[in-house]
Amino acid sequence: MDEVMNLSAATYKDLLEHYIKTQDEKSLYEVEKVSKNFIKNSKTPEEIVNLHIQALSELYPNLKEDFQHSMNFLLEAMIAYGLAHQEYQQLREKQYELKTEIAVAASMQETLLGTTKPDIEGLDIGVVSVPAHQMNGDYHHFVKGKDNSLGIAIADVIGKGIPAALSMSMIKYSMDSYPEESMSPRAILKNLNRVVERNVDPSMFITMFYAQYIPSESLLHYSSAGHEPGFYYNAEKNTFTEIESKGLVLGVSPDTDYQQYKLKINKDDMVILLTDGVTECRDGERFIESEEVLDVIKQYAHLPAQEMVDQVYKHFERLQDFQLRDDFTLLILRKIV
Amino acid sequence: MNLVIDISEETEKTTVNLSGEIDAYTAPKLKEALLPLTKQNGLIVEINLEDVNYMDSTGLGIFISALKSAKENNSQMKLVNLQDRVFRLFKITGLDAIMDINAAIRGGSE
C-alpha cells in the first residue's frame, strides 16, 4: 500500500472511532473529504472495504468472527465493481482523447471550408452556420465576380457529423476547380451532380441551392438541387413567398439537368436561404412550421442582416434547449439601394 | 420512436407496411429489409407509408439506394399513401419526379 493509503488509513480509523463514540456530523463531513481523496487517487472499492476491515479489527480486536466473515464477503462483492470503475475511468480518458482529435479536425475543416462574406455594393449580407455536433455537414460559400456579381452556394449533406463533413470537403474542392464566376448556376449544379454521383455511397446525397446576383440588372439567377426552398421578401407588398425551384438532389442520377430561374430584387427586398436544420427545428416533440420561421425573421427584420440572422439563430437555439438536432445555416441578403 | 416493418408477399408483388418514424436510428433496419427485396428480378415492391409520421433525410437516402438497386436489378419500387409532411420531402428533393409515388390519402400530418 502506498503513502496516500497509509495516511488515509490512519485518518479513516480515527474518524471511524470518533464517529462510533459520538455519531457527530463533523466526522461524516471529514470522511467525505477522505472519500474524495480516494477517488482522486483511483482507490478501488475493495481497497476501501479492506481499509474498513483493518480499522475495525484494530479498534475491536475481539470482533465476532461471523462479523469478520461478513466483511470479507462484502470485499469479494466489491471486486467486480472495482474493475468496472477502472474501465469507466479508462473509457473516459479515451473519450477525451477522441474529443480532442475531433476538435482538431473541426478547426481544420473550418479553415479549409472557410469563406468570407464579400462586400458587394448595395447588398447587406448576413450568414450564420452552426453544426449540431463538432463538425458541420452544412456548407455555404461566396464568390465575387469581376463585374461585381456575387455567387452564393448553400448546401446540406444528408446526415450530420464526420461523414457529412467529409463529403462537404469533396464539394468544396470540386467547386474550386471550376471557373465558377463565369459559369451559370445550372451548369455548376450539373457538374457537381456528376462528381457526387460518382463518388459517394448510394444512400448518400447532397442538396444545394446556387444563386448568382447581378447588381447591374438587379437580378438573382438561381438553380436548386433538391434544396430546402428559401424565401423572397417583397418590401413593397410586405410579403414573404417561397422561392420557386425544382430540381433533383445531387448524386442520384448522373444525367440530371437543372432548371434555372430568375428573380427581380428591388430596394429593401430580401432573399432568405436556409438548410433543413432551420425548418426541421423541433419545439419539444412538435415541428415548427415554416410560417414560424418567417414570423421570427419578421420580428428582427429592422436589424442589419448579420444581426438579424444571429438573433434568429439564438431564438431557435433557445427553443431547442440549446441542443441543435441538425446543422443550422441561415443566409440573408438584403438590397439596400 | 420505433419503426415497425411488416412484409407480406404475394406472387408478383411484395407489400412492405411501415409504421412509426424513419430516422438515423431506424434507417439501418429499413435498409436491411428493403434492399434484398429490390434485388429480386421482376418483383414489384410496394411500400406503404400510411403510418409513417416522420421521416428525415437519412430515410430519403434509404429510398434512393433502394431505387438505384431496383434499377440495377430490374425490379420496381412504388411508394404509396404518404402523409403530407413525408411527401413534402420527396417533392423538395425532386425525387417525386423519378420515383413512382402515389401521394397522400389523407391530410393531417400530426
Added chain:
Amino acid sequence: MKPQSCVNINKEWDIVGARQLGRDIAKKMGFGTVDQARIATAISELARNIYLYAEEGQICFEVIDNLPQRGMRMIAVDTGPGIKDIGQVMQDGFSTSGGLGAGLPGVKRLMDEFDLQSEASKGTRINAVKWLR
C-alpha cells in the same frame, strides 16, 4: 519443471473448483484478503472464458519462488477456436458476454503480469502473474 496444480474446466461448476484451488494457494503463500479476492476473480474470468468459448481446457497454478520476488502464476490453456482479433478483446468496452469490467482487460488489471497467445482453430494460452508484496 516446477510443481503445478491444475483444474480441468468443462462445466460451470469447475469454475468454482478453480477459484477454490487458486485461493488456497494464494492464502498459503501469504497474499492478503484483497489480493486473494483479486486472484479468485481473475481465475473466474479465465475459467469462464474457457467454459463459454472453448468448452474444454485447463487452469494451472505455479508458485514462483525466485528471490527476491515471490509470486503466483496461473496458466489458462484451451484447445478452442482461438481469438481472431486479440486487440479487440483486450480493448475496454468490448465484451461479448459480461458487460463492463468483465473479460480479459479485467484479468490484466487484477494481475501484475499478463501474456496471451492465440492461434485460430488451435486454441489460446494465457499466462498471468501476481507478485507477493
